[in-house]
Amino acid sequence: MTNADIASTLEQIADLLEYLGENPFRCRAYRAAARTVSGVTEPLAELRRDGGPGLAGLEGIGADLAGRIAMLIETGRLPLLDELKAQVPAAAADLLRVPGLGPKKARLLIDQLGIDSLESLEQACRDGRVAAVKGFGEKTQHAILRKVAFARDPQRRRLLWKDADDIARDLIEWMRRCPQADRVEGAGSWRRGRDTVGCIRMVVASQSPAAVIDHGIAWPGAAAVLERVESATRLRGPKDTEIAIVVVTDVAFGAAMVVHTGSRAHTDRLRECAEERRLVFDARGVVPIGGEERPATSPPSRSSATEEDVYANLGLAWIPPELREGRDEILRAEDRRLPALVRLEDIRGDLHMHTTESDGDAPLAEMVRVAISRGLEYIAITDHGPRVSMANGLGPERLLAQWEEIDRLNASLAAAGPPPIVVLKGVEVDMLEQGGLDLPDDLLSRADWVVASLHYGQQQPGTQITARIIEAMEHPAVGVIGHPTGRLINRRPPYEVDMDAVIAAAARTGTFLEINANPWRLDLHEIHAAAARDAGVGLVISTDAHSTAGLDLMRCGVLQARRAGCSAADVVNTRSLRELRALMKRDGSRRG
Numbered sequence: 001m002t003n004a005d006i007a008s009t010l011e012q013i014a015d016l017l018e019y020l021g022e023n024p025f026r027c028r029a030y031r032a033a034a035r036t037v038s039g040v041t042e043p044l045a046e047l048r049r050d051g052g053p054g055l056a057g058l059e060g061i062g063a064d065l066a067g068r069i070a071m072l073i074e075t076g077r078l079p080l081l082d083e084l085k086a087q088v089p090a091a092a093a094d095l096l097r098v099p100g101l102g103p104k105k106a107r108l109l110i111d112q113l114g115i116d117s118l119e120s121l122e123q124a125c126r127d128g129r130v131a132a133v134k135g136f137g138e139k140t141q142h143a144i145l146r147k148v149a150f151a152r153d154p155q156r157r158r159l160l161w162k163d164a165d166d167i168a169r170d171l172i173e174w175m176r177r178c179p180q181a182d183r184v185e186g187a188g189s190w191r192r193g194r195d196t197v198g199c200i201r202m203v204v205a206s207q208s209p210a211a212v213i214d215h216g217i218a219w220p221g222a223a224a225v226l227e228r229v230e231s232a233t234r235l236r237g238p239k240d241t242e243i244a245i246v247v248v249t250d251v252a253f254g255a256a257m258v259v260h261t262g263s264r265a266h267t268d269r270l271r272e273c274a275e276e277r278r279l280v281f282d283a284r285g286v287v288p289i290g291g292e293e294r295p296a297t298s299p300p301s302r303s304s305a306t307e308e309d310v311y312a313n314l315g316l317a318w319i320p321p322e323l324r325e326g327r328d329e330i331l332r333a334e335d336r337r338l339p340a341l342v343r344l345e346d347i348r349g350d351l352h353m354h355t356t357e358s359d360g361d362a363p364l365a366e367m368v369r370v371a372i373s374r375g376l377e378y379i380a381i382t383d384h385g386p387r388v389s390m391a392n393g394l395g396p397e398r399l400l401a402q403w404e405e406i407d408r409l410n411a412s413l414a415a416a417g418p419p420p421i422v423v424l425k426g427v428e429v430d431m432l433e434q435g436g437l438d439l440p441d442d443l444l445s446r447a448d449w450v451v452a453s454l455h456y457g458q459q460q461p462g463t464q465i466t467a468r469i470i471e472a473m474e475h476p477a478v479g480v481i482g483h484p485t486g487r488l489i490n491r492r493p494p495y496e497v498d499m500d501a502v503i504a505a506a507a508r509t510g511t512f513l514e515i516n517a518n519p520w521r522l523d524l525h526e527i528h529a530a531a532a533r534d535a536g537v538g539l540v541i542s543t544d545a546h547s548t549a550g551l552d553l554m555r556c557g558v559l560q561a562r563r564a565g566c567s568a569a570d571v572v573n574t575r576s577l578r579e580l581r582a583l584m585k586r587d588g589s590r591r592g
């Protein structure tokens with residue numbers, strides 16, 4: 001059981017308590033505990049095993065709650081949750097999955113309109129019955145209708161890429177310990193770096209498929225065997241994930257990797273390419289048309305041991321997995337026009353992160369120390385402005401004090417020669433609901449780096465949201481728009497924002513757009529990032545780290561940029577600080 005699982009269980013209990021009209025302090029205690037648990041980087045299960053002060057030592061978690069969490073970790077269940085569930089209508093749990101629909105509103109809808117499912121809620125919105133309930137109105141009804149569709153979307157059952165990555169790495173490591181496995185690689189949408197993953201696929205080269213499959217089934221993460229055939233198996237893994245393990249011969253390994261990595265659209269087009277060359281290919285290799293009827297044990301007649309071999313047989317250059325979506329990558333591979341994709345090693349700076357001054361977990365000095373150890377040449381400290389009072393956002397006075405601290409830190413880093421890192425004085429300023437920013441212009445003009453983000457008024461109509469973002473881009477101090485669409489994968493849809501207009505305004509004003517690397521956000525996603533790049537907009541990949549561990553999420557943002565087909569030149573934080581400053585709209589000449 002991961003910390004995220006524990007946190008979501010605690011959150012669910014709080015929702016149900018609130019639904020039942022229980023003591024508000026009790027509800028709040030569960031919510032606070034959920035927040036604490038999701039902020040702990042070390043798995044709670046291990047904290048407990050180590051026998052130290054354990055769970056009760058965590059902020060806001062008393063003996064009673066610690067006991068319940070311990071039971072949850074040990075048994076995977078909590079009687080309290082079952083008791084609460086028995087007391088509320090079944091539809092309540094479904095309604096609470098609609099983002100922004102809290103327990104109080106859900107109860108009103110169930111009690112007054114007899115809503116018993118997401119379908120009936122959707123119908124009630126369409127009939128205008130929701131707007132008629134006291135305290136709802138047209139605007140709320142519109143917002144609920146949009147989000148019901150989101151809550152019903154089956155895509156939401158896919159795992160976040162980062163969660164799939166944890167599972168995939170664990171399984172790869174396990175499979176590589178199988179003595180009969182000659183090669184083991186992960187494939188599927190995990191390898192393509194998609195923002196979410198439905199099924200984790202493994203390809204194994206071996207002469208003994210039965211032994212490999214036995215080994216796979218014995219993986220401690222395997223909860224159930226869904227299917228087993230001679231050379232493949234499907235398992236139910238952690239978090240209800242589907243796992244597929246395919247065993248092939250060494251000589252067909254490349255073909256199997258191509259088949260099991262590409263999207264359906266990609267592999268369909270490859271089959272067309274093969275047909276044009278009087279070839280067929282499947283997971284057993286590439287052969288002339290007619291040759292696919294061969295016995296399963298006979299080797300393919302065209303070299304299929306590596307992916308390069310397979311693509312070469314089809315007259316194509318090897319295509320990076322992130323591009324195998326069936327868009328224009330095959331034409332480009334034919335003409336040898338594939339881009340050299342940006343790599344994690346190309347990233348030289350991180351321009352969005354928080355410290356304990358706002359809602360981060362680590363103080364400034366600690367963030368800087370870890371950023372140095374990660375080899376970054378520059379970072380920007382961008383705590384929240386005052387509008388985000390919930391996150392203890394900084395007003396002018398506290399911000400200036402932080403900037404003085406950064407000046408002192410930079411001076412001490414440079415005292416003994418060239419500094420290992422330069423720390424930029426930045427801020428994540430809020431685009432206010434009625435327009436404007438939450439810090440004065442004279443202050444922003446003194447910042448080295450300004451991220452402008454939208455955290456409030458996300459329900460506004462698209463025209464208003466778009467206008468707020470464009471207004472911010474026209475501000476001379478704003479360097480980049482943070483998480484431009486506001487989506488939280490599986491949790492919250494993007495704002496109703498006109499991205500074509502935002503991208504055009506970014507190009508016109510010289511404002512960069514962010515690819516936020518947080519696995520929940522990945523915002524811009526690949527399609528918008530590609531459109532921005534094509535419009536000549538500079539992209540910034542940022543971690544938006546709220547802890548030192550958060551700095552390691554850069555790879556998730558890099559994957560998204562790779563899926564957009566971006567090379568290092570398209571991403572401005574692959575440049576040196578001097579080059580970056582020259583690219584900023586308020587260019588570096590003033591600063592020298």
Ligand SMILES: [Zn+2]
Pocket residue numbers: 428453455482483
């Ligand atoms: Zn933000």
Ligand SMILES: [Zn+2]
Pocket residue numbers: 352353354428482544
């Ligand atoms: Zn942020």
